[in-house]
Amino acid sequence: MRVSTRQRVVLAICCASIIVSLMDVSIVNVALPSIHGDLSTSVSGLQWTVDAYTLVLAVLLPLAGSTADRIGRRRVFQVGLIVFGLGSLACSLAPGIGWLIAARAVQAVGGTMLNPVAMAIVVTTFPDRRERAKAIGIFGSMSGLALALGPILGGALVDSWGWRSIFWVNLPIVVIAVICTQLFVPETRADRARRFDPIGQLLLMLTLGSLVGAIIEKVPWLLVIAALAATSLIAYERRRTEPLLELRLFRSIRFSSALVIALVAYVGFGAYLFVTTLYLQNVRDLPALAAGLSLLPIGVAILLVAPYAGRLVAARGPRVPLVIAGTAFVLSVLASFALGATTPLPVVLAIYLVFGIFVGMINPPLVNTAVSEMPTDMAGLAASIISTGRQVGISLGVALAGTVIASTALVR
Template sequence: MPELTSRRRLLVLAICCMSLLIVSLDNTILNVALPSMGRELNASVSGLQWTIDAYTLVLASLLMLAGSTADRIGRRKVFMAGLVLFTVGSLLCSLAPSLDLLIVFRMVQAVGGSMLNPVAMSIITNTFTEPAARARAIGVWGGVVGISMAAGPLVGGLLVDSVGWRSIFWVNLPVGLAALLLTWRYVPESRAPHPRRVDVVGQLLIIALLGSLTYAIIETDLVFAVIAAVALVGVLLYEPRRREPLIDLRFFRSAPFSGATVIAVAAFAALGGFLFLNTLYLQDARGLSALEAGLYMLPMAGMTFICAPLSGRLVGSRGPRLPLLVAGTTMAACGVMFAAFEAETSDVLLFTGYVLFGIGFGMVNAPITNTAVSGMPRAQAGVAAAVASTSRQIGQTLGVAVIGAVLAAGVSLGTGSPAAFVAASRPAWWVITGCGLCVLVVGALTSGPWARGTALRCAGRLETATEGGGGGDGRGVGRIPDV
C-alpha cells in the first residue's frame, strides 16, 4: 500500500467504519424488529433465532476465506464486492414474502458481510502501522459499534412503528452505496506479497462444524451434534498437516491470541443473548412499542459508545489487562442482577443492569481486536482480522442459539406477563453471567507476564520454522508486542 497522508488515512478509516456501521446497525435494528417480524410471518422462537443465526453462521463460516481471498486478489476489490452483495441482500430482505425466504436473503447479506469487516480491519491494519496509532484507530472502530447500538434501537423503533419492519433494511441502501463510491475513489488497493493458498477441505470442515453445532443447539438434534464433533476432530487433525492451513493452529500457542479468541466468543455470546432476551421482554412481556423498547436500551448503547474509544486509548497506552478486567466484572455483575435480583422488576435495577453491560461490552472490543491482529503476521492481515471477527460471530451465533434454547425450554411457564418471562429467562441470565466471568478469568490469565512470554516464544518458534522451511509459509511473522 502506498504511503498515505494523515488526512487520507483518516478518510480510509472513516470509509471502513461505514461498512461496520451498516453491519452492526443491521443487527441492532433487527433485534428491535423481531416481535413485529414474528407476528407478521408467524414465526416461533426458533424461527426468530434463525433470522439472526442464519446471518451470523454464514458470516462466521466465510470470514477467514474472505480475509485470505482479499490478501490474495486485493482488499479493495473484495471490500467493494462485499458492499454490493450486502446492499443487494438488504434490498431482498425488505421484499421477503415469508420467513424461509427472509432467512435465505439474510444469508445473502452474510456472504457480503463476510467481505466487509475483516477486510476493512486488514485495510486499517495496513494503513495504521504504528502500534499506538493502530490501537487508537481500533478504538474508533469499536466506537462505531456504540454508535450503531445507540442509533439502531431508535432508528429501528421509529421505522417499525411508522413504516413497518421491512423498512429496517432500507437503511443499508444509501450507506452501502455511499461507501461503495467512496471506496472506489479513495481507498488504495493492497494485497499480501505472498498470500496463502485456498484450503478447500479446511473451509468445508469449518462450515460443517459451525453449521451443525448451531443446528444441534437450536433444534436439539443429537445427530448434528455428532457431526459437529467429527468436524472439530477433522479440523484438529487436518489443518496442522497443511503447509498453508486456513487456520494456523500454531498461533494458539500464544496465550494472548488464544485468550482473545475465547474472550471474543464469550463476550459476543453474552451480547447476542442480552439483545435477544431484552427485545422479547420489553415488547412481548411489557407490551412496549418498538420505539419505546429502543429508548429503554439507550443506557446500554450510550455506555458502549463512551467506553469503546476509551478502551482503545487504554490498550494503546497500558495494554489490554485493565479493559478486560473491567469488562468481565461489569458483564458478570449485569448477569447476576437479572438472574439473582430480577432486575426486570424495577426500572432502576433494569437501567443499572443496562449501564453495566454497556460498560463491559464497550471495554471488551478493542483488546480483542488489537491482541489478535498484533499476534499474527501483518502480511496476512486479512486472515488475522478474520480470526478475531470469526470468534465474534461464533460467539453471537452460539449466544442466540443457547440462550434462545434455554428460553424456549422455559416458555411453557408462559411469556404473556413480565413475571412469567422473568421466571422463564432466569437460567439464560446465569448463562450470561458465566460468559462475563469467562471474560474476567481468561482476561486476567492471558494478559500478564506469563502470557507475554508465551507470545514471544510462539513468535520465536514460528520464525525458526520459517527460516528452516519446517512447515512455515515462507513469510515469517510480525513482532508480537508486549500486550
C-alpha cells in the first residue's frame, strides 16, 4: 500500500512533537549550571527544575491518553501543543527559580498530551499493518534522536544566547505543528474510552509528589504522607470498575518485573544525566556546547543499539538484552566513580558510549516483557504504566543524585 503525502505529514508532525517534548528532559540538564548562576538557586532548585517536568509527565500520562480517546485525539493534541508552547514561553521569561519550576510544570502538562496521543494518531493514520509498523518504528526512534539532540542543541544555545534560549527554540516548532495539525490530522476517537478517575489521579499525585519532595527537601514526614497516599490509592483502585491503575496487571510476574526494572533503570539514568552535566561543566570547566558534544556518544549509542535490541528481543527474547543492558550500566557507573578533572577526554567519552548502550538496550525488552502476556485491550494501558514508571524513575534519580552531591565540588 502506497503511503500518501498526508500520512507522511501527519507522521512528521507527530515526530516533531515527540522530539520537543522528550528533548526538554535532556536539553535542560546542560543549562543547569547557567541557571544555577543566573538565578542564584540552590541544588534543590535545580532538582525541581528537572523533576517538575518529569513528575507531571508521570502523573498525567494515563489521564491524557484516556481524555484524547474520549473527546478527540486531534483536539487534545492541539491543546497539548499550545500548553507546551505557553509553558516554554513562561520558562524563558522566568525572573526566579519558583517561576521557572512552575512554568516547567505547565510545560509538562502540555507534554503529557503529546506522547501517548501522537502514538494513537500514528496508529489510526496508517491502517495498513506493514506501513503502520514502519511508521511506529520511525516514531519510536525519535526518542533516541531527542536525547542525542538535546544536550548538543542546548549547549549551542546556552553558549550563544544564554539558558533562556533553550525554551525559545520550542516556540516556532509548536506554532508550525498546531497549524499543520489543523490542516492535515483527522479527528479520531476510541470506540470506548476509559472513565476519568479523579480521586485516583489526586492520590497518585500526592504519592509521587510527597515521595520526591521528601528526598529533595529532606523532610522525612513527607514519606509518611506518601505511604498513606499510596495505601489509600491501592485500596481505592481495588474498588473501581475502571481504575487509573489497573491492579490486575500486577498479577503478572512479567509485567511487575518489567515495571520494577524500568523504575530502577531510570533512577540510574536520571541520576547519571544530572550528575554528568554538572561534572563536565563544573569539574572539567567545559563550556555548555563542549559539554553537550561530550554527551553525543550516549545519543549515538541509543540510535544504533535500540533497533538491534528490538531484533534481539524478537529472536532471543528479553533476557539477553536485559543482561547486556545491566552489564553496560554497572560497568559505566563503576568507571564513572574514577572520573576526575584530569581524566583524558577519550576515556570519558568511552564511558558515556557504554552508558548509551545501556539506555539503548533497555527499552525494547521492557515493553515486550510488559505487554507480551496481556490481552489486546490491555496492552496500551500496560505500556503507559511502564512509561509512567520510567518518568518516576528519572524524578527519583534526580532527587537522590542532588541530595548526594549537594556538598561536593560538582556544585559551586
